Amino acid sequence: MGFHRHARAALVWAKMRFLAAETDSAVSAEHACVVCGTVLEAGRCRALLAVGAGFTEPFFATGERSREREDLQFTLSEGPAWEVVRGGMLLVVTDVTSSETSLRWPMFAPEAIDRGVKSIIAVPIQAGAINLGVVDCCRELAGFPSREGQAEALVCADAVLALAVADFGGDGPGLAEVIDRAFTGHHDRVHQAVGLVSVQLDLGLVDALTRLRAHACAHGRKPDEVVMDVVRRRITFRPGCDGRVPKETAETMTDLAAGLGETFVQLADTLVDDFDLIEFLDLLALRCVELLGVRTAGLLLADAQGTLTMVAASDERTRMLELFQLRNSEGPCLDCYRHAEPVVCPDLTRAGASWPKFSRAAEDADFRSVYALPMRRRDEVIGALNLFDTRPASLDDAGLGLGQALADIATIGILHHRLLHRQETITAQLQTALNSRVIIEQAKGVLAERLRVSVDDAFGVLRAYARSNNRKIHSVATGIVDRTVEIPR
Known part of the structure; x- marks a missing residue:
């Protein structure tokens, strides 16, 4: 036998x-x-x-x-x-x-x-x-x-x-190597919606997901449609609102721009024991927006087989646009990675011949220019840094040079970290990483409902609270979800 x-x-x-x-x-x-x-x-x-x-x-x-x-x-x-x-x-x-x-x-x-x-x-x-x-x-x-x-x-x-x-546990960027992010983008929205509903009805996360599903059945709608309506504040489960969202405003939070020297130091500091790749890439996207004056930034990293994965974005629409490129195998960011050269598109209205699907999607998201910069060290290309703006021709040569410098220093940091920690990962770490991403998305939904702000702004609050209290984002997110951390309005 x-x-x-x-x-x-x-x-x-x-x-x-x-x-x-x-x-x-x-x-x-x-x-x-x-x-x-x-x-x-x-x-x-x-x-x-x-x-x-x-x-x-x-x-x-x-x-x-x-x-x-x-x-x-x-x-x-x-x-x-x-x-x-x-x-x-x-x-x-x-x-x-x-x-x-x-x-x-x-x-x-x-x-x-x-x-x-x-x-x-x-x-x-x-x-x-x-x-x-x-x-x-x-x-x-x-x-x-x-x-x-x-x-x-x-x-x-x-x-x-x-x-x-x-x-x-290999040479790639960790979780991104085994998760096909090109078709799991909508899961993040479901996690966010679950977090929102859990606060609105004061329920556990599993019960909140059940209520989302029940609402879809009762109204003859697809669950994905209800999820999008909850995240975009078109409907609410709060008692007495009858599915309508009250018109309320919330203060938005912005981080003060750090100096260029401080940014380079932070991007180069990957030797600490508690180095977190996701926080590192999130920092890179945030600093690019602050220092270069673009509207948003996103990052794609390649796994050991050369398959690109969306790993960071400064806001929700950029994340969806990056996933759109991966799903349709078309866009400046993919071209940048394939050819290991910067791709400059100062006017998206003229990019229809090169990227017909992407250019339409980008314009629908109100972007008018895009700049893709390779994350490259000598002959090794590990991904692309992508900068989006709502204005045409928003970056000059000096801005592009600074953007490439940020991409280069981040690339060196990532490669150095991979070299030092190549053999560390075990099965438990894989599961922890999966749980971490889900919990963060749920916490964004919980905060968005508690503070009556958008999901993007909720993540800004979460990130700012973690930094000001010298805590990891995942630790704070866990506390928000299990109701042991309260962030004041």
Whole structure:
């Protein structure tokens, strides 16, 4: 029996190595997901990690349809992935069109059927008795997969965890290496909305998500639409408001601009024991806005395979625009990274020929110029620093030179930090990083509702409070969510 298990594992790993060899790349968690879909005869497959409080976060999907299905389960709080993460057992649904499945998942099942799904297999990702996630595969044919296919799928799930941890501890920027941020952008909005509703109704986070879902059902709306309305203050769950948002104003907070010398010192200081990459990149984006006079800034970093990921943005619309570029594989920031050269676009109204989709999206966001600067050290390019403004031709040569200098010093700091800490990461750190991002988004929603400000302004308050009290952003966010930290109006 043991021999057969070892032989099966060897066969699965051989399949993954064959896939990796086709693209001349190292074996990764993505290859494990693809092989899992193959042995189960599933055309769509995605992998998710559990992040606590009933939430999951995806890090790979084989195509846009899988991404849409994950979005649906995440927002509806129902579906095979949710059951497996909670129960830790292999789940096989042989006929999605059956009445039993409709009763089991009344909102998810009809949507899955509309997308051509006939059967589903969800395989747990586990470390001993701990449920860490799920590999979720959809098939376009009904019935059971073969016994051998199910056994090989379990091997694939073990490989997903091992490879994700290996990737996370490699040369890339940590969490960004294993999270496909190009299709998880809307999760941040859901976390923010959950935080808002939890304060409005004085509920826990899981109950707040349930109320969001119930509101969508009761009003015949898509949950994503309700989420956007909550975040944008079009509706509120506060008692007595009948879904309307009272017209109130709130003071906005701005940080005083630090001197250029102080900025370079801060960007170069990556040798401290408690160095935090996300705070470091957030600082870079903030300083660029302050020192260069642009409206917003965003950063894309590449993982070990050269895939770009959005890791920092100075406001929400910039974050969405960066994700738009990644999703559509088009835009100045991508061109900057690919060619390792600055991309200067002083007038977006004339950029339609180069980036037809991006230029329209940028203009819709009220931007009129964009400047993309490579994060490069000699021949190694690790990402791009992207500057957006609502005015045309807002940066001159001196401004571009300063922007490139900021990008260069940050690049050196990141590369130095990677060199010193290449072997540090373990599985627990991966899960902590996932939890941290979710908690920060929820805290932004909680603060936004308490202080009656926008989500962007709420993050400014959170960041300013953390700095003024010499605390980490994640520590303050945790206190806000569990109601142990009160930030006055």
